[in-house]
Amino acid sequence: MEKYDSYKPRGRDEARPPIPVRQSTPPPRNDGKKKPDTGFSPGNAQPKNHSQFKSDLNNLIHYLNLRVWYYQKREDFNQKKTRLGFDLSKIKGTDFESAARCVKQEFDVADAEFKKYSEKERNYEEKFFNQLKTTISSFMAENKAKTARTDAASQATEDCAPKSAAPGQTKTDLESLLKTKHLEARVADFQQQLDRERERNDELEKKMDALAGKLDEVTKTDVKAQGPKQSPSSTTGLDSFSVDLVTAKCMAYLKTQIADGKVEGLISKDEIQKKFLELDRVMTAGFETSVDATQEALSSQTPGARTADTLRSVKANITSLEEALRSEYSKSVGVISLSIKDLEKRINSQDKAIEDLTEKLNGLDEIIKKLTEDQNGHGEAIKKQQLMGDSCGHGKAIQELTEKLNGHGEAIKKLTEDQNGHDEIIKKLTKNQNGHTRTVKKLTEDQDIHSLEIKKLNENPSGHGEAIEELTRKLNGLDDAIKKLTEDQHGHGEAIEELTRNQTGHADAIKKLTDESAHVMSTLATKDSDPGRTSLDKPGDEGGTEADQGQPAPCIEKRIGEAAQKEFTALLADLVPFIGTTVKNEVRKEKQAIVELTEEATSHLARLRSELDKLKVEEWAIKLEHAAQMAIQAKQDNASALEKMDGLESAWQKACATMKMEVEELALQVRSVQTWQNNFTTRPLYEDIVSHITQTLPNGVWAQMTSLSNKIDKVESTLALWEERDGVSAKKRRIQAVDSPVGNGGSPA
Structure with a gap:
């Protein structure tokens, strides 16, 4: 259902050369080009407020066209800005400063245009959603008014009928009931046919996207063949004129189909669209509002209510399971981290104890070595001590030695x-x-x-x-x-x-x-x-001696x-x-x-x-x-x-093994949940619905689908002709696009 609720750009290569900017006006409004069939018929009676719904629908389509147009402009300027940024990065560091300034000016202009168109796109997107709500409200009011008028007409007919016509009226009522049941059955069939037609339209849109992708590839190939220095082509895939033309035709056809108030005179498409809008609202309400509010707002007979409830319950279960897994995983990781830190502390303490023991053992080795040397030096004294007697006299000998x-x-x-x-x-x-x-x-x-x-x-x-x-x-x-x-x-x-x-x-x-x-x-x-x-005599005193020689010695x-x-x-x-x-x-x-x-x-x-x-x-x-x-x-x-x-070590290994097993188990659970979440989809349900609609589709709808397929073939042939024409005169148009002045006076307000 998302593809009908939001716009998605077609898959295009972001790296291809940008498209030159063409300042042109938004696509024209196709108001009143094809008037709806207002001929008098019982099943085609227009309500009094049909003009309001029509104007709202026209405004909605207008806002949608403007939003798409501004989106295309924004993408063009984005590509131009990317290209200019790449060129500016290559020019920087070279001697061409003037070229860098010129490229920088162009880059600033492109950036300003990009911001301007982005702002306008957001504004028109808001206007589009507001107008969509208004259109839905007017559509619901129209349906209520139509139902009220039908009830009033039937009541007036019953009041005007004579009493004598009661037996005949009873027979008429039975026939009316039978016709009503038959019509309801046919309405259900046509609803299925419309669902099938919708799926076919989706397939056709996919084909259109594929054709556009092929056209883009062809254009890209032409650009690569022309060389990197040539100016980029203005016709990449569907050009602006072609897109505007296709959009105008599709919108005109859509308006014609919406304005048509009957389907073979049995049921109006407004009622069918109402049912489908209600189904879409039911399917999307579960993911935007609370479960209780949705259950109170919707009845059990609303289409898609059970599916929405199932999806909501599945989503709630997935969310609770993810939260439980996350909490369990965080708890287990915290416990394991604490046990690891405790083991690390114990191992560090044991390492310190072992280091102390090693130091003590080294000291003991030195002491033992010294004692061994002293013991070798005192070997003779030890032998003498052993010969002196037994160990019982050691105390007395020590005392005597102390006294000595x-x-x-x-x-x-x-x-x-x-x-x-x-x-x-x-x-x-x-x-x-x-x-x-x-x-x-x-x-x-x-x-x-x-x-x-x-x-x-x-x-x-x-x-x-x-x-x-x-x-x-x-x-x-x-x-x-x-x-x-x-x-x-x-x-x-x-x-x-x-x-x-x-x-x-x-x-x-x-x-x-x-x-x-x-x-x-x-x-x-x-x-x-x-x-x-x-x-005392002197040696030379001999005279005195000689004088005394004659004297006698005493x-x-x-x-x-x-x-x-x-x-x-x-x-x-x-x-x-x-x-x-x-x-x-x-x-x-x-x-x-x-x-x-x-x-x-x-x-x-x-x-x-x-x-x-x-x-x-x-x-x-x-x-x-x-x-x-x-x-x-x-x-x-x-x-x-x-x-x-x-x-x-054994406890550490056991803890590691346990942790590894728990982590693997947790990873397996997470992978299984992730796989189940990734594989969960409602595609089989929709495929079953589409197959059932395809099997029960009436022949009249097949004829319409055949005519629609023929129209699509014509469109494809037209596109092929455009492609051939683009291949022949692409260079000429590129030159004209480069030389031509800026569009028709700028973009629309």
């Missing part, structure tokens, strides 16, 4: 204090050595003084007694000093290391002292041999020299061996003591090291055991994590 370590710490502390004391003693010995050096120096100075005093005694013999006593005292003091020095030397035994380092210096000092003593002895011996010379001087020499020699003989022996003994004792202390400290250190090794071995054994336990625990955790991962 504490004692060793105290011993080490004591040794440190002794070392500090030794340092102080070494410093003291260094000071004493300096004092000894000063003492030896002082003794040397005293020896020199003694020599001077001896020289003085030689010079002054009278004071020899006092000098001898003084010298004796000094010698005694020297003995005391030597004893004190010996005692101090005995007290230096604790500074073994410093004495050992200074032994060579002491030997040198003793040797020097011995040499000096020998020098003193030799000096004294020289004095004994030469008593007349003193140490005996006391000789005795004093001998006594001093003897005492000093004895003292040196006793002192030097004693000092050397004492020093050697002390050095030997101190060396022995140092060796003993060193051996003892070495033994203590060895025991301490062994005990520390034992403690380290036990500690490393505990660490190894703990590391082994941690490794076992890590392996167990890793195994449990792997089991959990396997469980998660």
Whole structure:
């Protein structure tokens, strides 16, 4: 039914070259060219308001023609605008700026015309639909008036009939009823015939569309053969004049058929058109208004009501099914997405746990490697520990080792204090050595003084007694000093290391002292041999010596020299061996003591090291055991994590399989519903109706259809002639169309 309710443009190629614009007037109104048959006949009586319906119908046809004409103009300008836009896109980027400006101006003009004709087309389309409603209203009013007049005439006839004619009137009524039933049957037949004729008209329209398509293809082929640079032809398919002519003829024929008020004197086409309009309204009401309003407005006897109800129910079921499928699909997708996110979170947490375990295992591997190296280094200590006894005495051994370590710490502390004391003693010995050096120096100075005093005694013999006593005292003091020095030397035994380092210096000092003593002895011996010379005599003073040679030497001087020499020699003989022996003994004792202390400290250190090794071995054994336990625990955790991962993987696969099955099932349902929706159509119903009408169509209608087919054949032959004429003089007409000025004063208002 849609093809009768809305206009659809014929299928034409949008890419073909555009048609030049022909500014012409709309098709003329064919009002009153063919007057309807108004002859007097009972079945052809015109109603009083027929003029109103006729004027409304003429206006409707006029608006339809204008709307079609403006549509054609709009399409022409649309094609021109498309072509100009394509040309403008090709010209852009080149050096021809003036050509681009010209094309842009033409494009703007075409766009303005396109908008203008589009606006007029919409206006006339609104006017057409408004006029259609008005025409339908006038048609319904005419039918109601006609029915009222018929009822009034029949009532008036009954009132005017005499009472004596009652028996005859009854017979007449029966005949009228029979004729009425017969006429109703024939009306139904003619209704079916009209339906069939309508289908035939549809087929003829399709043929006309096919012919127009062929003409378009022929024109397109001619344009392609002429080349892309030639101006497009103005006669593509049916040109404007041909379309206007065909439209005028069709509209005149339609008006003639509508104006004809009878079909073989049995039923008017107005009533048939009324029935069909009502059927169309019923069929289209279900898709525009609500179901309840439609059911209230229509009765059960209205044609097409059941079909409309069925279609509405089917549409409602399809809509509800689509909504249910969409909601179910969205819910399933949401649940699946949540489960997927949950699984991803769990997998991420498991990955982190596995990474932590891997890091711990790597750290354990390093610890185990280090422990293995330490264990290899302490292999002998571990063997010794295994040989020491069973594991029950480990606690006591550890306690003893701890006590020994504490004692060793105290011993080490004591040794440190002794070392500090030794340092102080070494410093003291260094000071004493300096004092000894000063003492030896002082003794040397005293020896020199003694020599001077001896020289003085030689010079002054009278004071020899006092000098001898003084010298004796000094010698005694020297003995005391030597004893004190010996005692101090005995007290230096604790500074073994410093004495050992200074032994060579002491030997040198003793040797020097011995040499000096020998020098003193030799000096004294020289004095004994030469008593007349003193140490104060100069080497060249020989006169004095010679003067004194005759004098006798005193005996006391000789005795004093001998006594001093003897005492000093004895003292040196006793002192030097004693000092050397004492020093050697002390050095030997101190060396022995140092060796003993060193051996003892070495033994203590060895025991301490062994005990520390034992403690380290036990500690490393505990660490190894703990590391082994941690490794076992890590392996167990890793195994449990792997089991959990396997469980998660199986759950993930199961969820994926379930989701896949559900999605496939949902997709299958959607496809089945989509297929059913795509395949749903009312075409079989209409085909059955058409076949039934075709089978029951009377012969009179066949004659009309034959005449209509002959007319269509004539139209096709005329079109063929036009096509041949277009093929011969197409170029000439194109030139005339290009050179001719713009139409007859523009488009209609």
